[in-house]
Amino acid sequence: MGIALVRALLLLSGMAALSESAHSGGERDDKAVYEAVCGSCHPTSLAGGLRSEREWKETIAAMVRLGAAATEEEFARVLRYLVRTQTKVNVNSATAKEIASVLDISETSAKALVARRTEKRGFRTLEDLKEAPGVEASKIEARKDRIVFR
Ligand code: HEC
Known part of the structure; x- marks a missing residue:
């Protein structure tokens, strides 16, 4: 090396x-x-x-x-x-940690989001994310250009 x-x-x-x-x-x-x-x-x-x-x-x-x-x-x-x-995140494949730092939510909330993702077999819309417990809809809205689903 x-x-x-x-x-x-x-x-x-x-x-x-x-x-x-x-x-x-x-x-x-x-x-x-x-x-x-x-x-x-x-x-x-x-x-x-x-x-x-x-x-x-x-x-x-x-x-x-x-x-x-x-x-x-x-x-x-x-x-x-x-x-x-300036970071985009694929909310259907990123780790809880990556999601937490991009969305500026706690790692606990991000872990809950990942559990919900599994339960729902993936997120499809911004609304799916906004409805998740522990997530502030305003934070999702503010970052909507940086959130990708696939
Ligand atoms: C020592 C000089 C130098 C510094 C400091 C520097 N860069 Fe660069 N950067 C370059 C050079 C030379 C190129 C063009 C060569 C290339 O495209 O690989 C470049 C190209 C780029 C590109 C376009 C190419 C690509 O990877 O898409 C990006 C983006 C970039 N730099 C980001 C950064 C970021 C972020 C930092 C701060 C951590 C940074 N640069 C600091 C020298 C530097």
């Missing part, structure tokens, strides 16, 4: 650990870090689209291989910012 790859993998595991302890530091700070880290080689508009959480992790790892430099905490903030603002 190349040094760059090892470094990218270490960063990713660090990011995972740090995003567990999310909610420390505001969204504003995350945005500033994102702009500083990801805007240093190209405009951040290059990263303007929606991707899944996994795809963003891969993108960040690719940028590290291209020379992006930041601390583990900064990369964790970059990922958190992207997950909160």
Whole structure:
């Protein structure tokens, strides 16, 4: 394994650990870090689209291989910012954890959502999600462009 790859993998595991302890530091700070880290080689508009959480992790790892430099905490903030603002989630295949971070609901609510998904053999509409216990309809509505069903 190349040094760059090892470094990218270490960063990713660090990011995972740090995003567990999310909610420390505001969204504003995350945005500033994102702009500083990801805007240093190209405009951040290059990263303007929606991707899944996994795809963003891969993108960040690719940028590290291209020379992006930041601390583990900064990369964790970059990922958190992207997950909160530019990440799409397939509510029929994502894990509870992925659903929780994109929809900004607790992991307990997300687990309940996954149980309901199994029970209902999948969600078909936004209404299905809004009706689920522990989910605020307004949060679903606010993220409707980022929720995919297949
Ligand atoms: C060291 C310079 C550098 C930094 C810092 C950097 N990038 Fe890039 N990025 C590049 C280069 C060079 C390309 C074009 C090469 C390519 O397309 O693979 C690129 C292309 C991209 C693309 C388009 C290609 C793709 O993967 O779809 C995205 C999205 C992107 N960067 C996101 C980011 C994000 C997010 C960050 C912050 C973590 C970041 N970049 C930080 C150098 C950088």
